Amino acid sequence: MRGKNLMQSFARNTTSAIAVFLIAGAAFGDEDGRKLLDLEPMVPGPIITLGELDDRGGGFDASGVTLMAWLPLNNFPGGHGSGNDCWGYVSPSGREYAIMGLERGYGFVEITDPANPVIVASISGPTSLWHDVKVIGNYAYGVSEGGSGIQVMDLSDIDNGNVTLVRNQMSGGHASTHNIVANPDAGTLFLCGANIANGGLVNLDMSDPTRPTVSGAWSNMYVHDAQVVSYTQGPYAGREIAFCASGFNNGWDSTGLRIVDVTNKSNMFTIATYFYTSPAYSHQVWISPDKQYAYLDDELDEDFGLVPTTTTRIIDISNLSNPVQVGTFTSNVPAIDHNLYTRDQYIFEANYTSGLRVFDASDPVHPVQIAYFDTYPSDDAPAFNGAWSCYPYFPSGTVIVSDINRGLFVLRIDAIDADKLDVQLVGSPPEMLDPNGGTTLQATIVEQGETIEPGGVQLVVVDGEGIAHTVAGVETGPGSYSFASPVLACADQVEYYIEAQAASGAYYYAPLTAPSVGYSAIVASQAVPTFEDNFESNTGWTTASTASDGQWTRGVPAGGGDRGDPAQDYDGSGRCYLTDNVDGNSDVDDGAVTLTSPAMDATGGEVFLNYARWYSNTAGAAPQEDIFTVEVSNDNGSTWSTLEVVGPTGPEVFGGWVYKSFAISDVFPTPSNQFRVRFTASDFGSGSVVEAAVDAVSLVVYECDVPPECVADRTGDGVLDFFDILDFLSDFTAQDPSADIVQDGVFDFFDVLEYLSMFAAGCP
Template structure:
């Protein structure tokens, strides 16, 4: 188990300005509002460059924190929410984080040295969501204003440019946004309107409103296009939905949205003991849908429980199993990638599960961003994004800001990494030098695999420093 303590081996001054702002109550009486706490005032963290002292101590296993930007460093905000990521054609990587007063764009190509490149203001709200398509980012919020369209074509030059605000499709408030990159359609969910509001991204700078499905309130959704089987060529929405703002008859709605003028419901499925169907994601083979119920922990006293719904037959889904962390924290957002589930669970932080047995995932790593306790309250980690090609993972925390991690067992370039911290630095050079001219068989210090540690290994390692 790793324990990170922020200390102060050298002097660095952070100027932190307190800011105020009004709160748009998109959901009156929402427990997120009742549980709100002041932001953490710093310092943050950069690997190898400690920024201060007396910071919190984080418990973790299998994950290395490379950096952490506080809300003060992210546009001087008072509250965080969702996050997503963008990888430029150059390979450079960017975290996108929703905040109370807008959206921050942060370069994390070197995960130990994040840099804020742009902050785009928006309506004040505790709920903001963003997704990407082509070289554009699309931002929505419960605070209204429709869809903000941000051009990222010149992001490597430090530019994230707001080029459009789309207000077609009725009410301007939106809870979440989903994009099917295979079909090129964007879906607004929730807010002050039921269902899905659908936009064609043929011209990605100017999304065109083309239709809606309004049978039920949709809190969040994943939309995919099937390429084989009985639904080959069909575009299917997996919607966490219900009536009365999603809280009545809450469950999973599976909807055929191929024809935007003739949307067809395949089935409405209600899982066991439902409280609020919040969010979920398909397994990579699309056989299972892993679903978070946001309110079962606080209402029933259960531990963090994820439903595994078999959707191999779209017309007849069923709950195949459940799994739990054994903690009391609320599960919030999860994503699947490379045989793993990455789950943001509020007060118990990031939890990573291995899915070789998809019905009984095994926890292999965690990083707890809320050290005080694992109570079922709405504080701590809101979301996670695990899709960067480098293996970098980001997480957005309500009170603490943006975290940047890598798994110690995955996402590291072990060909060069000598100490298992997922970063190539002078420490790795020193460790290789200590093994100089020794013979070894399949050891990390023998970078080129020649059986002996020599100058070729050193040159290859040095050429990959800070990757």
């Protein structure tokens, strides 16, 4: 806590906000209490527009974004000391309006011309740091933790500067609310974190849009925020599904993602519960437009030091009954991620002290930051000032950001509108490339303001020694290209990407992370598993321990994601090995625990060891002091070699499944049939919470087919031409053994005839 900021906050408007907050009955123990204690004063000033700026960022740190206008809080009528949520509205005439949540209500700003915003109306509301607003049809619905139920605001005459408060609607004992959720496709509205129904997801009957009435609830637990969507195809066609950032005890306990079927408002039920890695407080979730992935913001993991930088979870929801975390993304600063929204292939995220961050999620598992606008100039610390939310859905492409201290920002995202080549790999990236070459890849390239340089499209394969092999793309149609992978060394681990050069000289790539990070592949003709263990049965693993607690146990994870435990196994089979499989305060203490495999046969080709591991050492009195070790033996355990050491610090000590693959020949030049692997987690010295798990162990032989020799290709350049014939005749005249084609020890007409026959037939 920063005492200076706290004193400044209480000296201004925060005292009344705290009073209303407590009187309304909201739980000061939830994460929002931290906002009150962190609040800095608002920053006053005149409205600033594009024509008055010396640079595109208006003096704010920005990349790929132009500041069209900035409306500080003091310009909104009502005397507001802080800002909060924002949303948008487009009138039937096509004019665009920003709705800004304020300490004492809402402001309505026309931004049809984003460089000339006009505050057209304001509506008073209860004094509170928290207001939230959504739009259904021509009505805006606002809620607050300060009370007043649902403020129903009529937007039908906003083009004439008139916004009317229809009523403060209360029903079913409802008064205060943290969030309101709209599903415009179904015309439905829900409350989150209200003073009724255990703070759960509360449905509102919208038969009269001016009187939203409480009618049914999913009250299993507290829901901090949610997105509700309608499914129109697939197994959930016709269903309305809610994705809830939720937990017990106002969201603190068992915090995570709940997927809830809310189609029948009198019988809403849970489809799945998911606990992501390193949880602190599940805050907000929004899904990709294709409904395949959920992006989840945890509001306190950065503040608690559970992750080193802004970390947003990526959860595969293609199977609603079995969500799985498949990654994270970050802006590489310490700020807290707060509210995000998706539009097309982009993610727009308001991250408190680091402002708006824009990511290209063309690869939905590896979003790449392409633009930002930092609304909080002081720093990027994990604190609760700066950008509260954003709204990216205006047809014009204008994006607004609501800032706690500085009001409303109206932005143009140049990085999205900029000229470029859109390079996309067709289909899933191959995970194996044929050693003999010829694995076919296809790509599409769309010219968006840029044009393709003739001959500027190629496949680049970087082998294990860092040597780049390039293959020119063959244009198969307008904007469509085909590539055949080059000849590569068997069992090599390579990266590859598509590169397109524009006429301007700029380069564009698939994936977006290239050339620094490309697609990964193994060079092989086929992969043959020789050992696979998902730990559903006992295959002969042994355990040893010098610790007082935290022994390795095979079973279904029981920790629920608490205190560094995995919430579930890696491969979905159910069981894994993990340290002391109980719920609650039990982990590795005062020693080391070791899990050792049975002997495995690592002979017979290029063999890779694969496994998934989980390791957490970030909680307790002495976090990030211990390590997790993986060792291998080629002599049935008589001697051991270290394969990898995880920790004591680094990105893989915060929990989360990490899949690893190693070529055994890199450790043992001649692998044996007495190969073993062992995993050791330890806690020495000062006590800390150490949890580990292992799953999906396998040995895989990567085999490479040897192509038949092309005898006719004498020069070995892959092309049959006049030079091959000359080479043969030269060797024939010299009676070189290679020219004895029929292999009868005689150099005669039959050798010439056989060679010419092979030449005419071509290479296989």
